Amino acid sequence: MKKLKVGIIKEGKVPVDKRVPLTPKKCVEALKAFTDLELVVQPSDVRCFKDEEYAELGIKLQQDLSDCDVLLGVKEVPIDLLIPDKTYFFFSHTIKKQPHNAKLLRAVLAKNITLIDYETLTTANGQRLVAFGRYAGIVGAYNGILTYGKKWDLFSLKPAYLCHDIEDMQEEFFKVKQLPPVKIAVTGGGRVAGGAMEVLDLMGIKKVSVFDYLYKQFEEPVYAQLHSGDYNTRPDVEVWHAPDFYENPHLYKSTFRKFARVTDILLACSYWNPRAPKLFTEEEARQPDFKINTIADITCDVNGSIPCTKRSTTIPDPAYDYNPATGEMEPAYSRGSNITIMAVDNLPCELPRNASRDFGRHLIDNVFPHLFNGDKVGVLGRGTIAKRGKLTERYSYLKDYAESVVVKERV
Numbered sequence: 004m005k006k007l008k009v010g011i012i013k014e015g016k017v018p019v020d021k022r023v024p025l026t027p028k029k030c031v032e033a034l035k036a037f038t039d040l041e042l043v044v045q046p047s048d049v050r051c052f053k054d055e056e057y058a059e060l061g062i063k064l065q066q067d068l069s070d071c072d073v074l075l076g077v078k079e080v081p082i083d084l085l086i087p088d089k090t091y092f093f094f095s096h097t098i099k100k101q102p103h104n105a106k107l108l109r110a111v112l113a114k115n116i117t118l119i120d121y122e123t124l125t126t127a128n129g130q131r132l133v134a135f136g137r138y139a140g141i142v143g144a145y146n147g148i149l150t151y152g153k154k155w156d157l158f159s160l161k162p163a164y165l166c167h168d169i170e171d172m173q174e175e176f177f178k179v180k181q182l183p184p185v186k187i188a189v190t191g192g193g194r195v196a197g198g199a200m201e202v203l204d205l206m207g208i209k210k211v212s213v214f215d216y217l218y219k220q221f222e223e224p225v226y227a228q229l230h231s232g233d234y235n236t237r238p239d240v241e242v243w244h245a246p247d248f249y250e251n252p253h254l255y256k257s258t259f260r261k262f263a264r265v266t267d268i269l270l271a272c273s274y275w276n277p278r279a280p281k282l283f284t285e286e287e288a289r290q291p292d293f294k295i296n297t298i299a300d301i302t303c304d305v306n307g308s309i310p311c312t313k314r315s316t317t318i319p320d321p322a323y324d325y326n327p328a329t330g331e332m333e334p335a336y337s338r339g340s341n342i343t344i345m346a347v348d349n350l351p352c353e354l355p356r357n358a359s360r361d362f363g364r365h366l367i368d369n370v371f372p373h374l375f376n377g378d379k380v381g382v383l384g385r386g387t388i389a390k391r392g393k394l395t396e397r398y399s400y401l402k403d404y405a406e407s408v409v410v411k412e413r414v
Contacts, residue, residue: 006041007374010071013047016078018317021051021355022135022362024075024092029363030062036367037375043071051355073374075366079107087114088391092370095120095388100404108389108405115392124370124386132369132382135351138358139301140198140272142350144189145172147199147270147299148179148206150322150345154297154336157182163353164318172354176206186216187226188266190282191273195301196228199270217265231273234259235280252279259283260293269298275308285310288327288342296342303348315348322346 011030014020025033030042043065044057054064068074069086076093085091095118097108111118124132142163152158158178166172187208189199200210209225216227232243235255240247248255257280271282287293288311300312311325313332324333324341335343351358373382388398394405 006039007073008041008043008071009073009075010065010068011042011044012068012074012076012080012084013045014049014076014078015081015084019049020078020349020352021049022077022352023050023052023355023359024077024366025363026052026356026359027056027060027062029360029367030057031060033367033371037371039375040371043068051359077362079104082107082110085110085114085116087116090117090119092119092121094122096122097388097401097404098123098398100401105404105407108401111389112392112394112405116389117387117391118389119383119386120388121386123388124382126382127380127385133362133365134194135358135362136194137198137201137361138351138354140195140200141169141202142353143195143272143299143301143345143347144199144202144270145175146321146345146347146350146353147187147268147297147301148182148202150299150343151185151268151297152179153322154339154343162318162321166354167356169354169357173205179206182208182224184221185224185267186221186265187224187268187270188216188229188262189226189270189272190229190234191271191302192228192230193272193274196270196272199272199301200226200228217261229262229273234262234282248279249276252276256280257282260287263287263295264292266295267297269295269309271298271300271302271309273302273308275302275304277307279308281310282308283310285327285330288325293327296339297345298342299345301350303346305346309344311342311344312346313344314346316344316346318347318349318353 011023011025034040034042043063045068046054046064046066058064073090078093079095080091080093095104095107097104121133145163149160152160160175160178163172189196203226209223211225211227213227213229213233231248232245234257235248236258237255259282263283298309300309303315305312305315316322322335322343322345324335324337324343326333326341333341378384387395394401
């Protein structure tokens with residue numbers, strides 16, 4: 004019986020992404036777990052794991068992947084590198100009709116490609132099966148503490164992207180001898196928030212209840228995890244009901260201002276629906292009792308839940324200042340009265356080796372089985388945006404989005 008041949012592609016997007024779907028050891032593990040699997044790796048001079056690390060474990064390097072059945076990447080594949088008639092897995096960033104990727108989706112359809120997006124691989128209940136969210140939270144929280152220390156000239160930490168791995172990054176924690184008695188708010192309850200709290204816990208920062216966070220004073224730094232029900236309310240309903248909030252977010256009002264009065268550092272880790280209220284308004288940020296001075300917008304929704312996230316930032320240049328009085332952006336750390344914003348939109352790339360190991364674990368446990376069992380529970384089916392060059396019924400709403408590019412190009 005012919006084996007399923009899977010190729011790991013070289014990342015071609017610019018700026019370069021060093022992550023990989025499967026590390027060398029995860030490749031070995033996958034081959035042992037699935038006897039009908041064949042794996043090859045396209046050589047890469049940018050990947051965080053060197054070609055030699057794969058070769059040393061017996062994983063075959065192969066430049067031409069045209070004989071593979073399935074191709075695994077991480078970020079969007081440049082259009083000129085797409086191989087026709089193949090099945091691809093990667094983050095396409097098309098399901099929200101992102102304007103910059105409409106051409107990519109059109110090329111997928113034109114080249115008769117089957118596209119399965121990691122973001123759309125879910126359980127029947129909609130829970131995502133593979134994600135880099137944990138490491139977004141880990142790096143984002145670290146960057147938030149780094150940004151606060153730099154803003155107030157308290158300590159200087161080595162950026163995460165200059166650390167070899169997470170253990171190297173954790174060594175930097177020892178440079179933080181003592182934080183002032185700040186209050187840190189972590190929004191969200193998923194993988195991203197979990198990753199952020201891992202960092203705070205390892206740094207010895209105490210977690211407190213929402214009530215204590217709001218109403219008590221502490222002589223040490225503390226943090227609280229805030230869920231949607233803590234800072235949103237529906238004016239016509241007295242009791243919080245989470246399913247209703249997720250179904251009708253437009254009927255809710257933000258009550259985050261009570262937290263803004265006592266918070267020094269905000270780690271924004273919560274998924275935001277554009278129909279939901281923003282955490283706060285720019286007008287509220289101008290009020291004398293607005294205390295937040297450092298924001299790590301880990302979810303990085305530009306002009307989203309954090310209104311002063313005016314743009315995303317880069318790994319080498321991760322922060323800028325927002326001047327509440329003018330509503331304008333200024334150079335980072337330019338004045339204490341500004342709010343300093345960290346808004347890197349590809350945080351897991353700063354610890355690519357660890358993030359790749361974590362991601363590979365998800366792939367082997369939650370995705371690969373469905374490649375060999377006929378997709379009995381429909382995981383691959385739900386995640387397939389296009390099948391052999393045609394949009395699936397689930398993603399047929401993207402038809403106008405893809406075709407709009409054709410119209411624009413012909414004008």
